[in-house]
Amino acid sequence: MTATVPALEEHFEHTIERDQRIEPRDWVPEGYRKTMIRQIAQHAHSEIIGMQPEGNWITRAPSLRRKAILLAKVQDEAGHGLYLYSAAATLGADRADLTDKLITGRQKYSSIFNYPTLTFADVGVIGWLVDGAAICNQVPLCRSSYGPYARAMIRICKEESFHQRQGYELLMTMMKGTDQQREMVQEAVNRWWWPSLMMFGPPDADSPNTAQSMAWKVKRHTNDELRQRFVDMSVPQAEALGVTFPDPDLKWNAERGHYDFGAVDWDEFKNVLKGNGPCNAQRIAHRRRAHEDGAWVREAAVAHAGKKERK
């Protein structure tokens, strides 16, 4: 039985309207397939590149406890990348090809990972703010209309909660330490606050594509809604920790029931995205080197498997 395209399209729209999930072998419009591959691949790349800023501190973690935690967290990021590559594969994307597109710069990853981790406090702030912002973005994605992506996101969100809590706990420990340690935390917060707000993307007025993504239920809230939610969540956490955010305009607005905050510097954001961030080149070079240095291992494993099969 071959259904006509309008009939298939109607079935697709109907499935989404009823809040049912699209599954791998369903017919989908080409635009939906491309949107999902792009979204999932860029998310996967972000997880994989996201290992680097924190991986930087594994050998220099101040205690065995912190080292074990950091190792587990970075391993989780690798796992998240793999869940996502696996979800992208269900749409017909090939993982090796996606890796190729990453290391040749044709597909992107979140610009937040192009900032350096200068002190150990950065590890804590990344867990608290960067992973906190990621959680705001990701929780709604657990209801994405694409089944494999939604399921991967459920796993990821569960694990992400550990990431955020270990970061906050690390910062609490430092805040109980010396003046120098407290300064280190505040300085790291100052550097990461604005880039964290940029993670939600440009204001809604500049995001015309959001409408289609919302209609397809691959995006559930607008950039500004999520950013506001993140700010509202973070302010009391900062107060509990004893740090401030570097924004003189940040204040409670009783009328709106939300915190007001200052304007994000989108020029900086665009510039980092263009490849001019502090670490863009380094991140890709590192990923490429790891991939190329691992080539002989992949080949040897295939040769070994072939030899065993012939026996």
Next chain:
Amino acid sequence: MTELTSEGGHGAVPLEGVPAAPGPVKHDWPLYEVFVRGKRGLNHVHVGSLHAADDQMALHHARDLYTRRNEGVSIWVVRAADITASSPDEKDPFFAPSGDKVYRHPTFYDIPEDVPHI
């Protein structure tokens, strides 16, 4: 401004000029599907897929990838190429035989309210 969105989970990524069509298949390791039994008494459930050079490596990768937090007591891996699946295109005719047999459900039968335990 280049169009951007936060759709990528970990933050804003560009929408324009990013190739998204499925590319050529060049993986050197076959694809395996992974099934995990969460605990005794439960069925194995599909959790995702991974690439591995052989069955043994697939099991090890599945353990590292899908059971980092005691999510399983048993794992099955099977080459994706060895799975035969029904096609969504033939969904209606394929499942039609069970569609019209309402008498297979207990609710099909009217039993008086005062008859106990049935």
